[in-house]
Amino acid sequence: MMAAAHDTRRQSFVLSYRNASRIGAVVLLLLGWRALTALVGAAVLPGPVETVGVATEGIIVEGWMLANFVNTLAALLGSFLVAVGVGGVIGIVLGSRESLRAVFEPFLLNTYAVPKIILFPVFLFIFQFGIDQKIAFGAFHGTFPMAIILMNAVREIPDIHRDVARSLQLSRWQNVRYVVLPSVLAPLIVGLRFAFNLSFLGVILSELFAARSGLGLILQNALGSVNRPYIMGVTFVIVVIALLVNFVFYGVQRYLEFNWGISVDEGGM
Template sequence: MSTRSTRFRFDGDVVLLGRVAVPLVVLALWQVLAMSVSGFALATPAATFEALVGGFRSGWMIDGLQRTMTELVVAYALAIVVGIWVGVVLGLNDFWHDVFEPIVLGTYAIPKVTLFPIFLFVFQFGMDSKIAFGWFHGVFPVAILTMSAMATIEDTHLDVARSLRLSRWQTFRHVVVPSILPGLVIGLRLGFNLTFLGIVLGEMFASRAGLGYTLVEYIAGVQTAPMLAIIVVLVLIATVVNVGFFALENHLGSRGSDTAQMA
């Protein structure tokens, strides 16, 4: 085995060890902090786990999770469809790209929480306002990174697609998607995170169901154990999805490196 491969293997083992150590250190610090203050201020990890299990057994955690995940899936699906469509259209047309890029970037920079009353007024009190608010959070990174990734497509590839008289769908599937996939995956990851954030914020501000609403209820009642249990569930959902996206990004990156070496 070469020295270089041994070093890479050692570095990989160290990274893996660090990733395992981080949550353990967090739990240890959490336990120490909880022991240094009253249980009224911060529940211990054990008490939080007990509240988590109790929440699933009694059903309130399941009900809130189902509501939040339903809103999240719908909002994220809409963000993906609209974001990719806008990014591809603006990326293929220089005129519309120059016209709308400053508008898209400027709108993305607006603190979106300040616009929630508008969504509440338009879509009323219910799931629709949270879905629209989550979509508004997530659509911009998908559109912006898709638009940026479109610049990586070789003009010759598009010319070949035209010469072969491929339909728009065939061009999108066989030319556009393979070319923009690495950048698109990053946009999808950021879009998920912001969509998730928008859904939870919407539930916290104006809702009668969902984990965000339940979280506010427990905060108001100063019940730290179930409050932390909800936070743990939200963190786990975000972590699992992001780990999946990071794995996909690494796979695409390694595949691109192998292709370059073969060339």
């Protein structure tokens, strides 16, 4: 008992010490940014306070960013769902069929490595300039990591689990629900996160190059007129969206790690 109590106390001390270092690092980063602003002038690089001010003004107070913000989020949600659906099906099918995997895996891995932006004109030819094109291009980015991660996860399911499922004569759905899903849960979270991050990149890229709306479009316009506060404000909003969503994924991941003992390996992506 004594030892246990002692351990807890020590652990909480270490935790707070770590958190203090982390908070210190964040404060240092902000101070560094502020110092840089002081050094080159607020006209060249707007500071943290001004940046947050521009972001809130754009979304809440004046609302010049609001419609584009909503538009980007809608395209992002659409492309994420398509990437998860298409990538998920491809991953499960290729993961469970050796022969199909042998044929298609190289195409999957190599397409992941091609700078997909280079194929952007093809998407413009097919989908024109609307939100469909943003969704398609975002999904094109998100599908591959989802498919690759899930394929590897399904392939790693122990043979004995499959044998048991077969001997119990599970239906296809029961097989997915009770055998495949529990053992791919952890990689699935990682796959969802990568699918989200790359879909977001795809949507922003397509808005930066050719779009009639979206955060990328305001960013492009601000770049054209060298409007530094707007560039900082929009960049800030995009980063905050990415961070918030990623923290949710990490929350789920940590939950699985602590409560289910599932650890997640992220190497190789």
